[in-house]
Amino acid sequence: xxxxxxxxxxxxxxxxxxxxxxxxxxxxxxxxxxxxxxxxxxxxxxxxxxxxxxxxxxxxxxxxxxxxxxxxxxxxxxxxxxxxxxxxxxxxxxxxxxxxxxxxxxxxxxxxxxxxxxxxxxxxxxxxxxxxxxxxxxxxxxxxxxxxxxxxxxxxxxxxxxxxxxxxxxxxxxxxxxxxxxxxxxxxxxxxxxxxxxxxxxxxxxxxxxxxxxxxxxxxxxxxxxxxxxxxxxxxxxxxxxxxxxxxxxxxxxxxxxxxxxxxxxxxxxxxxxxxxxxxxxxxxxxxxxxxxxxxxxxxxxxxxxxxxxxxxxxxxxxxxxxxxxxxxxxxxxxxxxxxxxxxxxxxxxxxxxxxxxxxxxxxxxxxxxxxxxxxxxxxxxxxxxxxxxxxxxxxxxxxxxxxxxxxxxxxxxxxxxxxxxxxxxxxxxxxxxxxxxxxxxx
Numbered sequence: 300x301x302x303x304x305x306x307x308x309x310x311x312x313x314x315x316x317x318x319x320x321x322x323x324x325x326x327x328x329x330x331x332x333x334x335x336x337x338x339x340x341x342x343x344x345x346x347x348x349x350x351x352x353x354x355x356x357x358x359x360x361x362x363x364x365x366x367x368x369x370x371x372x373x374x375x376x377x378x379x380x381x382x383x384x385x386x387x388x389x390x391x392x393x394x395x396x397x398x399x400x401x402x403x404x405x406x407x408x409x410x411x412x413x414x415x416x417x418x419x420x421x422x423x424x425x426x427x428x429x430x431x432x433x434x435x436x437x438x439x440x441x442x443x444x445x446x447x448x449x450x451x452x453x454x455x456x457x458x459x460x461x462x463x464x465x466x467x468x469x470x471x472x473x474x475x476x477x478x479x480x481x482x483x484x485x486x487x488x489x490x491x492x493x494x495x496x497x498x499x500x501x502x503x504x505x506x507x508x509x510x511x512x513x514x515x516x517x518x519x520x521x522x523x524x525x526x527x528x529x530x531x532x533x534x535x536x537x538x539x540x541x542x543x544x545x546x547x548x549x550x551x552x553x554x555x556x557x558x559x560x561x562x563x564x565x566x567x568x569x570x571x572x573x574x575x576x577x578x579x580x581x582x583x584x585x586x587x588x589x590x591x592x593x594x595x596x597x598x599x600x601x602x603x604x605x606x607x608x609x610x611x612x613x614x615x616x617x618x619x620x621x622x623x624x625x626x627x628x629x630x631x632x633x634x635x636x637x638x639x640x641x642x643x644x645x646x647x648x649x650x651x652x653x654x655x656x657x658x659x660x661x662x663x664x665x666x667x668x669x670x671x672x673x674x675x676x677x678x679x680x681x682x683x684x685x686x687x688x689x690x691x692x693x694x695x696x697x698x699x700x701x702x703x704x705x706x707x708x709x710x711x712x713x714x715x716x717x718x719x720x721x722x723x724x725x726x727x728x729x730x731x732x733x734x735x736x737x738x739x740x741x742x
Contacts, residue, residue: 401622
């Protein structure tokens with residue numbers, strides 16, 4: 300064999316080996332790229348877009364699609380032939396159609412979009428949730444304990460000239476705290492109440508009472524350090540959501556809209572109160588009475604304010620200034636009827652003026668115009684109405700319940716055992732009983 304032929308054979312062999320090496324490298328790169336795609340699929344294919352049917356509305360704020368968890372797709376399933384693609388396998392439709400939002404009764408503003416303001420008010424109400432079955436989470440607490448606590452807080456508010464908004468913020472904090480926690484003991488309830496009032500006063504009042512004054516009104520039951528520690532517990536439980544639309548806030552809006560024709564300065568007149576302070580105080584006393592009953596938690600704040608306005612005005616007025624339909628408001632109106640009757644039997648209450656408070660702001664100060672006796676009379680009337688309704692019901696089970704209903708407390712020979720089970724009567728709450736029975740004194 301000549302040298303030339305040997306060199307040619309050697310060159311051909313080297314070229315073949317080089318081709319094999321290149322093929323191996325290309326295959327390794329392809330495998331690496333395939334592995335990267337698989338990893339990317341595992342990372343990015345864990346969610347998919349879910350299309351949702353929603354009512355068509357120009358002002359709807361509901362997103363039309365959301366990301367929902369899904370199983371990661373295999374590389375082979377990413378590419379499908381046209382004949383294997385099925386539309387129903389690509390999307391899942393879930394009906395989340397909600398009721399059309401209440402129509403806005405607000406007038407046109409020059410300083411803001413009235414529709415946007417109304418939407419924000421409704422969104423706030425849906426964001427701040429209270430649970431009507433709250434006491435299922437706290438076996439040692441009973442509804443009457445809440446009533447006694449709120450009645451005592453109203454008295455504290457009047458002594459320190461705190462605003463109605465402060466009181467209703469406090470009530471909201473208490474109810475939402477109990478709705479998100481479990482097993483709050485009854486000896487802790489006063490600490491929760493005074494701490495909620497402490498937080499509300501710092502938010503609403505220009506000159507809130509000092510921490511020492513809040514500790515003082517508990518007569519030594521709650522120390523300053525305990526209030527500060529409980530403040531952090533409540534704020535965390537509420538997720539720092541501290542700006543609800545309270546009953547007072549809704550009532551102010553309704554009365555402003557009701558008197559819109561009497562507002563002289565249309566541009567800025569809606570910002571300042573343009574309604575009768577006497578009418579406001581009458582309606583506010585009815586809401587004060589209703590808020591003491593645990594049944595109020597079955598209705599929203601806007602419904603409670605609208606129902607109170609209904610019982611002291613008219614149906615046409617309420618529907619025009621609240622944006623409610625009657626079927627949405629009727630259950631709350633019926634529930635509030637015994638409280639409105641008790642309120643009317645007590646007569647009207649006059650606006651109370653305070654020496655250190657501007658006369659124009661006096662109606663906004665929380666006064667102690669209701670008590671537990673009024674609440675008990677309203678609850679007894681409510682029981683009578685429910686008993687009559689059950690007696691007229693065609694349901695035989697409801698009629699049996701009516702026959703087994705015990706007599707009212709006023710007709711019983713002795714109701715001592717009932718009172719001891721539903722009031723703050725334990726030795727742990729002696730200081731609380733003393734404050735609620737003797738009243739609150741200024742330091």
